Amino acid sequence: MSKGEKTTGTKRLLKDRIEETALYMEAHFGDRLTRNQLAQMAGLNPEHYSRLFKTYKGQSPVDFLTELRIQAAKLLLQRPGITVKQVGRMVGFDDPYYFSRRFKLNTGAAPSAYKQEKPLRVVAVDYYGHIRALGIRPVGVSAGMVGLRGLLADWSDDALDVGIDEFPYYDSDATDQLKPDIVIGPPSWLQRGQCGAKVIEVDDKKDPLYIQFKAIGSALGLERQVEEWLRNYEERALELRNRLFRKMEGQTIAVFRVRADFLQMYGNQIMGYSLYHSLGLTPPYKLAKQFEINGSYHSTVINLDELPFFRADHLIVVVQPDEETRQVWADIQESSVWLSFPAVRSGNIYQVDVHQWLAYDPLSIMAQMEEAAVLLGAGIEGEEYE
Template identity: 30%
Template sequence: MLDYTKTSPDADGCAARMSLDEVRAYMSDHYHEALSIDLLAQLAGLSPNYFGEAFKKATGRSVMDYLTGLRIGRAKQLIRETDLYMREIARSVGYSDEYYFSRKFKKEVGLSPSAFGRSARNRIAVLSASSIGYLLPLGIVPTAAPLDPKRTPYYHYYYQSEIRVHLESPDSGKDEDNIRSLTAAKPDAVIIQESCGAAMAEWLAASGIELIRVEAEDWRGQLWQIAKALGKTASADRWIRDYESSAAKARANIREAVGQDTFLTLHLSGDQLYLYVNRGIRDVLYRDLELAAIPKLRELCNEPLSIEELAAFDPDRLLLLVSPDAVTHLRWQSLQHDAGWLSLKAVQHGCVYQLQPSPWFEYSAVAVSRMLEETVLLLTGGNPMLGGTDDASRPQPESAPRSARRLPCGW
């Protein structure tokens, strides 16, 4: 932590000036004190007017709005985590007047402090689209989430009007835009499954928003961890139980349809074909459905594969993921006329199944459920709605668009 109690002279004998980042850090440490624009501008060695303009340009908020956000954020933490009286909370975050604090809190949060205490965790935001697939089984639609018609077509199609604030993807480099959107959304908690940028991490640390970090490795553990944090463990247990029941029925139906046929899962990206297994494919196809495959496919795998090596395996059935870009599309078109490809048993028997990125590149409770249903449809032609899942809690309607299709022989 920076030591703000001292200043050191620079080369000209003047007191060292703080950068804007250092001033923001100073505000985070001293939010409970009487801070003025004049004082903060003096720390930065700028005039109050110029400092105010520079601060707003850097943060998207005025100096006093930023300070209010720090104070109200800390107040939210204290309301959630302590039994302090409201006047004690007000004073601890820099407000001597409890009623003025209450008015500022309601303006920022949309609820009075007491109402917030009764309804905390009603508004949940997520930073990655896959997190949506953990909230829906719990009967929760996030108030803010990344949505894109191309990258997240399923959630965008069915939930774009229900998810009030649409965020940018975590890898878009638009942290500042997302911070502004989250500030407007006023979430009670944010679910974090992956690392976030420095600006977002700093804002979250200062906002007072509850952070729910997901650290479990498999989707069942992740669902249960989120459910426990939100008081929804009964819903998670029910979803997992229903999934297990559906998987058992699917396993029996598929075994009857395909017998001991061997499977291989592939990913075509650019000019390269890969022997491919991600977490969803591993869990659904090779663990829950117990499809016959080489041992390597029972764990995560992403190994380059030539047509000659594929021909040596010569599986009965192929499941193929094709990356959605122009270079890969051209390679896929040429591959379908390749003599080695056409000689494969699976191609000759019309047992090549092309899978689309959604849901097969996603890992969540909703995604694996969709993978299970689509696999049954692909391999048996039966109704993918297997029963055993409570329709009231099911996040997708029967008319959901199919993200997988079977290719005719020779494709």
């Protein structure tokens, strides 16, 4: 057997082991499971198991297991005569308060609200993640909008795609046929009085949590739910900030996006919000100065020779998932500019999924914050999965 064949065989064996644990989770999600237990089943140490699981399944073991449990819970909650507490226990959560917290984090609604609420018929031309954080599942979406993959990829389970590729980016006739109660999107896109629906206009340039989310909640009469969600978010952000404080004191972090045609350093809005606003981390000096000038700084296009101007101790890397970009990324990693970058020399490079990190809504920001904390060594990846 050649060396290449042996390597291929080893990879296939490891993938099969990961798949076996995934199938075990699907069959036993209601049981008490830990990462150590699953890693032992795969014959791997826990850290190696987590890395391989994410490589082959696209998400961490805890996220995979939680998703299985929440999906099962959503079905059980529709049954008459069953309590929220009973549902929690059936899907693997002994603590009803922890079940409620995890259910709300994943779906945007408390289990009791999900069980009782008669959903509004909403078409989300944009802001899909915002209304999902309020427990509303839209009947229509414009699927070309950023944020409908990754964390929120389940939109197609409920909603019709009414999106088109030209302004106003949605099909008004298809929207009319859905008979929505509400149509929501940026002001310039929406047609007032359309099919008798209430139109909610939200400025797409404003803060996604404290302006956009609050405006949507106010328009829907759900101010209390918004405030409760923000309170939970702030408590979790503070907890993670405290965990990161000593580890990250005096260190900087940046977000670097690689595309085939150009490179970008991201600011404190999309992709940077969870780092700089949520976790209070420190940007490189050049970005910090940009933030002082512009409090809502999106990004700047750079060439590779300009990368040293954004020297950072930690670097989150976002690579477009196409072959041309992957080749550009491979070339960058061989360059002297890259190899001399501080975060590269110290091994603090973290590659993340572009779809999950481009999303700019409450649920995605919360998930980005959690992922960043895990990557930086202050999250909950190693805690028990319950």
